[in-house]
Amino acid sequence: MAIGGFFKEVVLPEQKSYGDSVLFPAVLSPTINTSFTVFEEAIKAEMPWLDSLLKERGAILFRDFPVTSPSDFNDVVEAFGYPEAPYIGGRASRTQVIGRVYTANETPPDKRIPFHHEMAYVPDYPSKICFYCEEAPGSGGQTPIVLSHIVYDKMKERHPEFVARLEEHGVTYIILTGDEDQPSSSTGRGWKSAYNTDDKKVAEERAAKLGTRLEWMGNAAKVIAGPMPAIRFDKESQRKTWFNNLTGPVHGSRKIHDKGAFAELGNGEAVDDDIMEDCMRILDEECAIIPWKKGDVMLVNNLTVLHAREPLLKPPRRVLAAICK
Template identity: 25%
Template sequence: MVGDREWSPLELTPNAIGVSPGPEGLVEYLAATDLREQLVKAKAIVFRDFRLSPRDLESKLDLFLPNRLAYVHGNSPRTKVGKNVYTSTEYPAEFTISMHNELSYSHHWPTRLLFFCEQAPAIGGATPVVDSTRWLAALDDDVRDAFRGGVRYTQNLHGGAGLGKSWQDTFETGKPDEVEEFLAQADASWVWKPDGGLRVSQLRPSTRKHPVTGDEVWFNQADQWHAAGLGDETAAALRAILPEEDLPQSVTFADGSPIPEEYVVQIRDRGLSNAVDVYWQAGDVLLVDNLLVGHGRRPFSGNRRVLVAMSD
């Protein structure tokens, strides 16, 4: 198991890069930097002490993410607050969100993520980030081998009332033909249910290779889609309400065989144990390469508002 902390995000401040403090100094730096190349080398970058306000961020976002993407087919609860800008995951503050690469279950995922801290929490609330190559290396050989064939994700999306997300919110449309077009392009299978809901099935690989570095990375959300990843009490409560095939989301190996619970717990725990926490200050920006770095969230108290945007 990998247990040291050899990697951490690159932290850039006005003093470190020799520019004036404030948004103008950040613009100066970004205009003169190949940010894409720098991000691949660093894997994640924290921009701190540039005194960015939410208004500053909106006007500067294109410098970080020139082609922002909508959060279509996302399974996490979020609120859209601007042009393809969203709140970060709106799970209750007392829960840890385990490590994951954004939309790794989808046919089209963002290559870069940007997080902006509008309001830092009073206590806790760090965003842990993990080198995805280290996450893969931290897993036992039998776990890695078991996942070689990939995984199959299943979603049950209600039509307006029910457990989990609706298909309208998930695909940001109320038109079934637009949903079907998206799913066809995604090489997914689907069926409309008599109650107006939608069941979607997708076969995806468990690892990917980075197009620039060639590194193989752990790149799936099996632990988050599996009931065991929620903890024993929550998993038992869900199974008491619904059979597994009717849960809002579930996952199996590619051939449909069940993934052992102990594999799921190992994946979750070793991702978190190899993560580095980024503690927020208001105005911070965290930029990550979504293939090379997984992210999550630590529990917190007090108000916390972190926004997220994505780019290909």
Template identity: 20%
Template sequence: MNIKIQPISNGIGQEIININNISVLELDKEEIINLFKSYGILLFRGFQANAEIFKQFSNSLSTDFINYAGGAFSRRVINGDETILSVNDFNSEIKLHGEMYYQQNIPLMLWFFCANPPLKDGETTVCDGREFFNKLSSSTKELFRKNNLKFTVTMSQKDWQKKYQTDDLNKLEEMCHKNNTHLTVNADQSIMLEYICPAIIPSRCGKYQVFINSLLPTKQLSPKILNFEDGSEIPDEVMSELNEIAEKITTEISWQKGDILMIDNTRILHGRRAFSDNQRDIYIRLCSPAFSF
């Protein structure tokens, strides 16, 4: 026995623990894939991984790595590789969400790596979007079935050029078209973006409904940009219900140096607790699985 496998918590995922000083690169890929398909989230702990091993390991199970063009936050590129990014843009809480669900083309898989843990706090939070859907009241399920979400964002020329990593309007138009996002360009080259999407999606296998989206952090950080498609507000009592469910089913992952976290971004929501020190350094990669579901 080289590893021990146990639940991350009572409700979610599997933790793969090194007990015989092996490399994470020596793990059985088929076993990892089967566990990932079943649970949607795996934590690899005790493998003494560094940034290069993290890159090799994620490369071995993934494809179609993307940069963060169009992403909501500023992210630092690691070791000159635009597919490895630090997530520490600021240190306040980020509520549970699916990654980049404010655009059509999302990364289907996420990898996180703990280059350095915080001195305290700063846990990554996760929950299963299937469980989240099942906890919703019947009236809230019906509300989201009938009403899509609508993101409306305005940006100056300088801001969109930084966010989309281009100063070419034609390239911006192409990116928006691929993401089913309506683009309006103003005379001063500022823009308005409108994107419409559901809050609930079918699972990959089609057997389940999954509550996964960018609703909670958007309402937390930039509340004015998100409403229902018809322009109406999401009721306060619905937001209270969502936040209460999120707290009840959240699992916190307290990082240890070298930890690797593998997430199905079509099922598992993630976020983080606030932290106050500058030690925390967590990397992320955005990609697709190199295996079929």
């Protein structure tokens, strides 16, 4: 299917198919050999349609377009026209590459990053995430994505009482963090870089604006975020979504409290480990895992789609990211 003479929708075997043959994610390729400038202008011209497609499908993978550098990717992000989202309070270690482009996550590539909505633990979370594959993985290293309303529906079907408590009480995230970054951890950003200050009082003030409080333990801080809503109603799709990080970098289980990150219900009740294990099975069953190809750009609706990262089995891999309001 060609759109506006430039974009065509293609089918990949790794896409997920839902009712009425709706494919997730949408995958677009050019109809003709083209230049980067033409691609950039086509994005701007077709942005109303692309934005509508993103809301409908949850994610768009742009494949076989001439995006050859981080600078090109930055120009693509600008062409989308979404404002940049601040990363104040974000937990992952990231490094600026150029403009709005950052490393996606500096956790060692052989480690899996579980499914999560970006910054679901703060009130001002981004609405979109843009990924760019600068170097395709030799093996592994994919970025699985899954529709959040599917996860909510499955969880409500299997664990209705737990979901009801989650909707009533929300979730509280607790992270123990030092003053320096620990890139080996997916929640390893120290409080100084998380709140862009080395002043504890200023950090407390900036945390409070995010609905977060800090408890000090010497130079370390216990970051307590919440209670935050764990289920979100998406007005665009008129669906409830599994909008939380209970299976993400901040795992729901108290069993890993000694690793410095866990979550509990907003009333202080522990999260059942068996239920979280089942949730992770649902995520794995329902996700789409498309291997990265050099030059790929993926635009993800963070309000309706969770993402993860598979362990890198064979280097190299370099995937960059930008977050948008």
